[in-house]
Amino acid sequence: MDHPGFWAPAGPHTLFDLVAHADATIPEAFLSLGGRKMVAIRTLDEAGPDDVSFFDNRKYLAALKVTRAGAVFVSQASATQLPETSVPLVARDPYRAFARALELFFPDAGTPKVAPGTSPVDExxxxxDGVIIEPGAVIGAGASIGRGTRIAAGAVIGYRVAIGRDGFIGPGASITHALIGNRVIIHAGARVGQDGFGFAMGPGGHYKVRQVGRVIIQDDVEIGANSTIDRGALKDTIIGEGTKIDNLVQIAHNVVIGRHCVIAALTGISGSTVLEDYVAMGGQCGTVGHIRIGAGAQIGAQSGVSSSIPRGERWGGTPAKPMAAWAREVALLKRLAKRKAADNPGDTND
Incomplete structure (x- = not known):
């Protein structure tokens, strides 16, 4: 989809400008390159020679070693892992340095653009034709809404949001920084496109990381009441075609959900987790971030997923494990409890 975007990027910026603002340094061997200009800030796998990136999680060491980024914020210990084509920008806290650099590239991203305008439907x-906008709904500047879609009372459609045809946005829902396909149903009170939960934590306080990605929702998705989907930090948060999401589900920034997944109520999916196609998650599940759940995997209700799951497997429990192993552990605990009760019939402290 051709879209003008939600933020007005600034730049380019020289490496000298970046390290001065981000409290970083350029090693002496690279000082002659300090005037080199960077045009954008991107992830390690997407950055090119004119982009700056960052590294602070060893799960992405392989990406660091092959990145094409022109410069990378890194710790002193990790600087030697960079390709020869990348300039190390050495920082004590590379993630905080990245957060500060974002301020230069996206100076207007500190205050999200929701629905500017002077009337309920901006001119x-x-x-x-054929769109129904109920009383009290607000349609922001530059938004687009396709034929046959209904915007219910009190819904807010933000700046430059694009919504396809034959969809439904429920009462009181808010949609910002999002591109939405055809026949998408978003129920009452859902929140789509707000800030991801990104902070560079430290003893002097937690530094907010600007969230400049988007939410992409493909065709035939359904999102339950009061569910929340955060926009990406640099990359997009993506909900794949035909996926069904229950009420009160939290989907964090940079999550990628494949096609035709089913996610039951009160589930929380942490940042940068990937669900491949046809994953099913029971109610009250939770995942850690930066893991991958394989296609067709099934996760039992109230499971806590702390590692990647191979495709097609069924897992349950906390920490989650293959269903057969979990069932054996539950059965063993039940037998031990019965044995303890039989050995101590008068014990009331169970």
């Missing part, structure tokens, strides 16, 4: 919004 710059593009509304196709």
């Amino acid at each position: 710059t919004a593009q509304i196709e």
Whole structure:
């Protein structure tokens, strides 16, 4: 989809400008390159020779070693892992340095653009014939809504949000920084496109990391009431075609969910987790971040997933493990409890 974007990027910026603002340094061997200009800030796997990136998680060491980024914020210990084509920008806290560099590239991202305008339906919004906008709904500047879509009472459609045809946005829902496909149903009170939970933590306080990605929701997705989907930090948060999401589900920044997944109520999916196609998650599940759940995997209710799951497997429990192993552990605990009760019939402290 051709879209003008939600942020006005600034730059380019020289490496000298970046390290001065981000409290980093350029090693002496690279000082002659300090005037080199960077045009954007991107992830390690997406960055090119004119982009700056960062590294602070060893799960991405392989990506660091082959990155094409022109420069990378790194710790002193990790600087030797960079390709010869990348300039190390050495920082005590590379993630905090990255957060500060974002301020230079996206100076207007500190305050999200929700729905600027002086009337409920901004005059710059593009509304196709057949759209129904109920009383109290707000349509922001530059938004576009396709034929046959209904925007229910009190919903807020933010700046430059694009919504396809034959969809439904429920009462009181808010949609910002998002591109939404056809026949998408978003129920009452859902929140889509707000800040991801990104902070560079430290003893002097937690430094907010600007979230400049988007939410992409493909065709035929359904999102339950009061669920929340955060926009990406640099990359997009993506919900794949045909996926069904229950009420009160939290999907964090940079999560990628494949096609035709089913996610039950009160589930929380942490940042940068990937669900491949046809994953099913029971109610009250939770995942850690930066893991991958393989295609067709099934996760039992109330499971805590702390590692990647191979495709097609069934896992349960906390920490989650293959279903057969979990069932054996539960059965063993039950037998031990019965044995203890039989050995101590008068014990009331169980």
